[in-house]
Amino acid sequence: MATRRLDNNSLAAGMTSTATRQFPCDKCPLQGLSHLQKHEKEEIAFLSGFKTGELVADAGTTVLVEGANSAHLFTVLSGWGFRYKTLEDGRRQILNYVLPGDLIGLQGTLMKEMSHSIEALSPMILCVFQRDKLPALFRNFPNLAYDITWIASREEQMLDEILLSVGRRTALERAAYLFAFLFQRAQSVGMVKNNKLTMPLTQQHVADTLGLSIVHTNKTLKKLAARGALRWLDRGCEIVDEDLLLEVSKWQGLPETPRPYI
């Protein structure tokens, strides 16, 4: 059976039939992940109504655009993406990456408009929520509201760490931190098989994440590869030695606590 494809138009038109869903909430692919918290039955029932459909995005697709005032609220079900901002003259900064279990578009839902964009790095499947039901969620499911606040707080925590990295770590430390960070995040949602992981990145993405030029990024990655920490493949990065990355970056790693998702 082919993957069902919804473009933004059919999204806007509103897709309410739960029958055609590949991933009904009670069979959410995220619920089996040991690092994610389980939901109560009533919560799942509510979420089934909160969910309005699924979105499949190709690699390279812009899922959310900066400045859009009618942004949707999504949870990532599968795939890799990234959040970024740009300056007028095109300089781009990647702010963070989004992986399965992450909630995106909250800013666009709460504030007037999104202040960043999100693009798919690999094919992604997203769970689409009805933003105008968010107040109902806060009214009737305080635990879910608490979870959303928790998720927002976690994003801030990640950003703090990334900002420390970009501001104060050397290029080599910064690169090592980035790959250790992404490796651990991917691991926590079951994306690492046989202790190996290939990330769907170009060196341009890495450069825009670290705040470096692409040339210097290339030379920095070569150093990490020479030390045996990673291997750069055609259009992606394979992590070889996580411990070495942790050592080089002087980073203590992610907390182990199970976290909520919506």
Added chain:
Amino acid sequence: MATRRLDNNSLAAGMTSTATRQFPCDKCPLQGLSHLQKHEKEEIAFLSGFKTGELVADAGTTVLVEGANSAHLFTVLSGWGFRYKTLEDGRRQILNYVLPGDLIGLQGTLMKEMSHSIEALSPMILCVFQRDKLPALFRNFPNLAYDITWIASREEQMLDEILLSVGRRTALERAAYLFAFLFQRAQSVGMVKNNKLTMPLTQQHVADTLGLSIVHTNKTLKKLAARGALRWLDRGCEIVDEDLLLEVSKWQGLPETPRPYI
């Protein structure tokens, strides 16, 4: 009458008498600010019970420490502070500044522990909340819960912009952005008199915010001063030409929307 001073011990002991408060919630000094949203009567009643006391912190005091697992939840009533993280070897990155109306300590309340520290730049007065009543707030005051999520989302928005700045702006643009940003934030809470503002910073703080060395920061500030954008005083910075700062930084400024506070 002298300002009442509470140290952390008397805080921990719990100060419940509302009679000794300088700033009861129904006379909160923040409520007169036009950029902040008003509360309903029942909300103010609840918040009076949510509040456990007031904390006065001298300049230079560490209000919250990274790693503390019993952090409090505060709203800033007056004064300047900053959030920061450090690497093992002492390199410090200032993540953001805290001004009146800002909620701090949310991470420490939701997660197990704080992942950043907060220090006072000037004398500060903080409103102290009882963290274990936060679930009750989410249960009974969904609008306040929504506000807290909004506030967390705004912090993320600010961090996004700061990260873009540190990652992709030049030293001069970055410095101009920082001062324009702080000027606008201070203005929105009524700290700017006669269109002039002096910020209680040392050049070390600026350096640790911009991700630069202190020497290069000094030279960059000299350039901005030479252009007439600002004046560096003894231990602080006076903004002279906001428009010039906006122009140099290529920044569009803060949104004007009134925002919630707790």
Added chain:
DNA sequence: CGTTTCATTGATTAGTCTCAACGAAGGTGG
């Protein structure tokens, strides 16, 4: 009046950027 903290300046070095050129792989159209 010594001591500390901050700001300032010049000289040198290290890190990073820009420019430029080229190779490999994959896709496209003739």
Added chain:
DNA sequence: CCACCTTCGTTGAGACTAATCAATGAAACG
């Protein structure tokens, strides 16, 4: 099926930005 084009990664050279080192002055403090 091959020639061409595009994207991505790689490398070297030179220019520029920012860091480090070092020294000094000014003000605040006890």
